Amino acid sequence: MPAIIESITTQLVDLPTIRPHRLSMTTMACQTLVIVRLRTSDGIEGIGEGTTIGGLSYSAESPESIKCNIDAWMAPLLIGQPADNINALMARLDRHVRGNAIARSALETALLDSQGKRLGVSVAELLGGAVHKHLAVLWTLASGDTQKDIDEAFQRLDERRHQQFKLKLGANALRDDLRHVESICAALDGRAGVQVDINQAWDEATAVQGIAALEAAGVALIEQPISARNVCGLTRLANRFRVPMLADEAVQDTGDGLTLLSAGFSGAFALKIAKAGGPRGALALARTAQAGGIGLYGGTMLEGTIGTAASLHAWSALPSLEWGTEMFGPLLLKDDIVTEGLRYHEFGVDLPRGPGLGIALDEDRLRFYSRP
Numbered sequence: 001m002p003a004i005i006e007s008i009t010t011q012l013v014d015l016p017t018i019r020p021h022r023l024s025m026t027t028m029a030c031q032t033l034v035i036v037r038l039r040t041s042d043g044i045e046g047i048g049e050g051t052t053i054g055g056l057s058y059s060a061e062s063p064e065s066i067k068c069n070i071d072a073w074m075a076p077l078l079i080g081q082p083a084d085n086i087n088a089l090m091a092r093l094d095r096h097v098r099g100n101a102i103a104r105s106a107l108e109t110a111l112l113d114s115q116g117k118r119l120g121v122s123v124a125e126l127l128g129g130a131v132h133k134h135l136a137v138l139w140t141l142a143s144g145d146t147q148k149d150i151d152e153a154f155q156r157l158d159e160r161r162h163q164q165f166k167l168k169l170g171a172n173a174l175r176d177d178l179r180h181v182e183s184i185c186a187a188l189d190g191r192a193g194v195q196v197d198i199n200q201a202w203d204e205a206t207a208v209q210g211i212a213a214l215e216a217a218g219v220a221l222i223e224q225p226i227s228a229r230n231v232c233g234l235t236r237l238a239n240r241f242r243v244p245m246l247a248d249e250a251v252q253d254t255g256d257g258l259t260l261l262s263a264g265f266s267g268a269f270a271l272k273i274a275k276a277g278g279p280r281g282a283l284a285l286a287r288t289a290q291a292g293g294i295g296l297y298g299g300t301m302l303e304g305t306i307g308t309a310a311s312l313h314a315w316s317a318l319p320s321l322e323w324g325t326e327m328f329g330p331l332l333l334k335d336d337i338v339t340e341g342l343r344y345h346e347f348g349v350d351l352p353r354g355p356g357l358g359i360a361l362d363e364d365r366l367r368f369y370s371r372p
């Protein structure tokens, strides 16, 4: 008799960040995680996380919509079903639910954690096995102040925590953004790599001007300079410049990957489990990218430890991630809701060991940070 899914509960958890995190469309002082707990008839609990950035400013899902849509529509489709066939359960969601990729990702993560615990194997093993056990992790400098960012970068380098840095652009006038990048590139020259993320803030003409200057300053990678909808524009920019373009908001899942490939895009894709509806979808996009000669980057929605661990299990299953990862979400948060955090060292992070995600909730801290 297979184990049956008996209950699925969700809670909103607000965790403060260690400093304001400034992006083109929002400044975050707090991150809200939607924590999913999925209980089955054999006494196992699978955990998952659905997280976005800045309410509705990053995507069409908000923390509240993720919780509400799981509670009202998605959980009822799964409760009462056998827990051990994740393909069948996710196909059932696909038949009845449109969109809601972040909510789906939280549920798929909980299903994978549950099944891993049931079989005594890690999520990476469920996904075919880990090729890597330690993954490179960059850090985003986004305090909003150039000198603070430089000090933060040197601190991270000295601690051997990060040696690649991402700068967030697009909230300021182009001239000010360029001065900011040039100062940081000059300060870090020879010690660390710098890439930038514009989060769609520029139009194409501004991007042409901006990218020329960023290329001259030595920036290694340009992430989503223009609107996610402007696939032709992103392809033109990729063809025009030597510095590679990284598609983020423009590439949610395999369908978007195929659209970009058929438009002739070259460069790299940022994978996120939250964009692709879970680890399986993110890996499907990765394989499409690899088939099309596109480099890969392990992206984050600034998740806490559970979402970050789920992503790490997925990225570990890939033979190569040409651009490394940005799985630093837990380090941006002042506190955590798990008993043992991820181990960051030597400019990267260790893949947590299973069964399942290899992560356990700290009930006291979870209660403390949960919304009533």
Ligand SMILES: O=C(O)C[C@H]1C=CC(=O)O1
Pocket: 053, 140, 142, 197, 199, 248, 299, 300, 301, 302, 326
């Ligand atoms: O990539 C994004 O747009 C979102 C996120 C990832 C790192 C970071 O600082 O913000």
Ligand SMILES: [Mn+2]
Pocket: 197, 199, 223, 224, 248, 249, 270
């Ligand atoms: Mn991005």
